[in-house]
Amino acid sequence: MNVVFEAELWEWSARRTETWVFVTLPAAASEDIRELTAGPRRGFGSVRVRVTVGGTGWRTSIFPDSARGAYVLPVKRAVREAEGLDVGDTCAVSVELVDF
Numbered sequence: 001m002n003v004v005f006e007a008e009l010w011e012w013s014a015r016r017t018e019t020w021v022f023v024t025l026p027a028a029a030s031e032d033i034r035e036l037t038a039g040p041r042r043g044f045g046s047v048r049v050r051v052t053v054g055g056t057g058w059r060t061s062i063f064p065d066s067a068r069g070a071y072v073l074p075v076k077r078a079v080r081e082a083e084g085l086d087v088g089d090t091c092a093v094s095v096e097l098v099d100f
Helices: 027-036 077-083
Strands: 002-008 021-024 047-053 056-065 070-074 090-097
Touching (some): 002 021, 002 027, 027 056, 027 070, 027 090, 047 070
Antiparallel strands (some): 002 090, 047 056, 056 070
16 A cells, blocks of 8 residues: 655654654545554554655554544654655655555
8 A cells, every 4th residue: 555645744743852753644644554464563553654854764553543633644853854855844744664
């Protein structure tokens, strides 16, 4: 499964001493992912993915966020710097599920 979408980068406010920046996957795609990956999951319900933001690709995990009702994708600092992105910016994202 491959999901391509645009989303705004947002900062997780639960830990102000650390900067965690995410994008939220679309609700419909998140529901499809939940159905495809039903059953026991790794830590925090994470799902392994291959991601591309702009010209930068990497492997990571997405996590379910009950408050948003969708999966969220952490976007690491190196990617944000390489792509010239900051919190509040909108970016094109491609997420491909692996190992499900």
